[in-house]
Amino acid sequence: MAEEARALAAAAQTAAAALQGRALLGSEAHALLGAAGAECPAAAGWSGVLQLAALLGRLRLCSAIAGDEVRRWPGARPRRRLRCLRCGSGDAQMRSTPCASCGRVCACCEACILLGRSRECELLVIGSGQRAFGAQHPIFWHSLAPNRRNHRPNDSTPAQQLSASEPPEAQEAQDRLSRWKLSPAQAEAAGAALAFIEQPVTKVRIDLSAEPTHRRRADLAAPGSSAHAYFSSLRRLLQWRKQTDAFQHQFLLWAVTGAGKTEMIFPLVESAAARGGQVLIATPRRDVVLELDPRIRKAFPHLSVVTLYGGSPQRWERGTVTLATTHQLMRFRRAFDLVIIDELDAYPYHGDPMLHYAAEQAAAADGRCILLSATPPAPLQRAAASGRLCHARVPVRFHRHPLPVPVQLRVPPAAELLRQQQLPASLRKALLASVARGAQVFVFVQRIKLCEPIAAMLGAVCPPETAVGFTSSKDEERADKVNRFRSGELRVLVTTTILERGITIPRSDVFILDADSRLFDEAALVQMAGRAGRSADDPAGRVYFCSSIPSRAQRQAVRHIRIMNRMAAAKGYIINLDAAIHK
Ligand SMILES: [Zn+2]
Ligand SMILES: [Zn+2]
Incomplete structure (x- = not known):
């Protein structure tokens, strides 16, 4: 017994x-x-x-x-x-x-x-959950002598021992960054993020004057306001403060498309792992998880890496680094010292309160969260601008050339083109020029049903040896067609926003039909434009916004890209400054 x-x-x-x-x-x-x-x-x-x-x-x-x-x-x-x-x-x-x-x-x-x-x-x-870095208070590089650093006993690896023997000084952060061979822009942003995750969370006293005026206390006590108005104001105020509290654990890494985000997270993963922490990298799509897996394993051969997605064979394992699709976060509670959320503005994470809840719950108490995005949602941009949210911008691509600025082409709506079965001379000329210079062409349309007829029309215009294809979320052969586009067999691909992210073609140009469509917001336009000029061999890809009149979102997208280019030039990140000025 x-x-x-x-x-x-x-x-x-x-x-x-x-x-x-x-x-x-x-x-x-x-x-x-x-x-x-x-x-x-x-x-x-x-x-x-x-x-x-x-x-x-x-x-x-x-x-x-x-x-x-x-x-x-x-x-x-x-x-x-x-x-x-x-x-x-x-x-x-x-x-x-x-x-x-x-x-x-x-x-x-x-x-x-x-x-x-x-x-x-x-x-x-x-x-049971845990506090970040397994301590009552987080342990910091500068606050401990090397021999007193807090390691989880069974988790010590050669990489950690190496880091632990370095002197804990400011120079050290530079040394740790330099081994990842980052560009100057990447190094500066990664350095800021590194400082953020290695410092204690300081409970900032909320500055009431920073609160939006309609939520100020004064409003709450305004004479003559009804009880209902009072309580809804109070609720908004409390929400604002809760959000501000959450921001103290978050850092926004705002990096343009093609900036090389993955390289920037390496030093962060290294820092957390060296302090005995567990790291979660969450991304919206399964194919990105599978792509990231070998890169992380190669960068950290000594760390245990667990990759989670629907049907993953490792689903009950535990590792120092966990790569997961965002849905898998729901299986964790107060587990990770560092949570990195990739493409937080993308489907399905964006606009899904369930996944936000899951991300919040997965982090340990006092754990840190790094938010990665090329096009952060407006509330985060505002929070960053007002100083409520720590952030760093990477305004230039890893190859240090400016982002291609979209060119406006006056083109009637796609439906009209189909009715007339004729392309305007300007569009035809630009398309043939792209094909002639050996670029592969993305043609984005707003609706799935437009893909096939537009592809047929473009096929009739292009030289006979140019293979034109189309695909959409409803296409069963999508994976195959994307692979044929990647391999260069397909030269022109007509598609919807389904391919706005995640696909990189070395030499490519982008045409967006119906660019003034309400379905294309600033973020979608910036992401689609971000498909061009990705490689160092062809950094000046071409981007065309085709519409009768530029929409507000189009103007905002162009402004967004220009601001990033100017910021990059001002900071000296651009290799060829002349090219940037002439843009
Ligand atoms: Zn039941
Ligand atoms: Zn549920």
């Missing part, structure tokens, strides 16, 4: 350690424990083990969907609200259905259903 109790206690400790920093459904927790090689005591089963670990305070067991009562303001009637504790979604995402496992009608969260059903009757196992 005593033997059994001892085995159960040991299993509970093992389970608690294996589930640290995790938020898993009951069935997932069992799978993780099985994969971790933990021995399940026959009498108690995994459920008994988890219950004991919870009683010992080593993890938390709760219903995956919790109900609570909220009042919109003091004295208002309470309202019952359901909330998914895994993804943070509220009532709007809940659906009550007859449930096979509990035999009742119970609520299921539809927002995170891709990761397995989160139900009212399902258990959510939340492992």
